[in-house]
Amino acid sequence: MNLSKITFSLFFLFWFGFTSAQDDLFKELNSDSIVKKEIATAAFKGLQVCTMQSTKLASKGEWYFLVAHRFGDLTEGFGNFFGFDNALTKIGGLYGVTNWLTLGLSRHTLNKNYELAAKYKFANQEVNGFPVTIVGYNTMDINSNLSEDEFPYLKISNRFAFSTQLPISRKFSNAFSMELNPIYIRKNLYEPRFEKADNFLLALGGRHKISKRISINAEYAFRLNAKETSFYHNPVTVGMDIETGGHVFQLVFSNSQPMNDVSYFTNATGITDGKGIYFGFNLYRVF
Known part of the structure; x- marks a missing residue:
């Protein structure tokens, strides 16, 4: 050949x-x-589990208006009208820049604090594939209440505090979801006797649906490197989600009154001798 x-x-x-x-x-x-990849949706209906962020983001082009309250110590009774006399308020907005990026701005009565936030998605849980949803979340706090008269050597950087979080959730069934959240908090201004500049926590949250529009939620954060002299406690909150048309209404009971992430995770006063229970709510309205 x-x-x-x-x-x-x-x-x-x-x-x-x-x-x-x-x-x-x-x-x-x-x-x-x-088989096309099918995304597991609605592990959490609210953007927060209770106070801690969930893995839910705003959809592209959605605006959320947020109003939240944490009333004073419920156990003080009629003396402070069951907490109504010294409530803390949070008001803000969120915008879905894309389906994987949400930006937010809020203002808190505590320390006249402004909080900038960014939430971004790394991965989605798939019905027959990837097992979890992974989200990144960052905040930057600006304390506008600090006065140079009180702190003569005050620097601009002293007003800032930061949080970095990595919420990881799994929807186990249509009724039950859980979330694990490693957290790092950085404070540029803190009380050295009771606090540290760098704080590490590990938080766990869950949601159990009890009806078509109602679920019971709970969360707990363990402070991994808290000072032995600290009088602050690990934050714990239980609550209820109520879906009503265009918004989710959340009722909560917590041992931490602050709502900005930095203070919520590091400055919970805790429940001592039956005192230190704070009732409140989160209200999101989507446009």
Whole structure:
């Protein structure tokens, strides 16, 4: 057999093999055996579990208006009208820049604090694939209440505090979801006797749906490197989600009155001798 016949034979075999493989690939792509990735949705209906952030983001183009209150110590009774006399308020807004990025701005009565926030999604839980939803969350606090008259050596950087969080959630069923959240808090101004500049926590949250529009939620954060002299406690909150049309209404009971992430996770006064229970709510309205 001469060289030209060998070359032709090899070309024929290559071409036949390539076209056969191509036909098999097209058949496979067009067959029902290819399953599209299905995203597990609504692990949490609210943007927060209770006070801690959930893995839910705003959809692209959505505006959320937020109003939240934490009333004073409920156990003080009629003396402070069951907490109504010294409530803390949070008011703010969120915008879904994309389906994977939400930006927020809020103002808190505590320390006249402004909180900038960014939430961004790394991965979605898939029904028959990736097991969890992973989200990043960052905040920057600006304390506008600090006065140079009280702190003569006050620097601009002293007004700032930061949180970095990595909420990881899994929807186990239509009724039950859980979230794990490693947290790092950085304070540029703190009380050295009771606090540290760098704080590490590990938080756990969960949601159990009890009806079509109502769920019971709970969360707890363990402070990994708290000072032994600290009188602050690990924050714990229980609550209820109520879905009402265009918004989710959350009722909560907590041992921490602050609502900005930095203070909530590091300055919970705790429940001592039956005191230190704070009732409140979160109200989100989407546009």
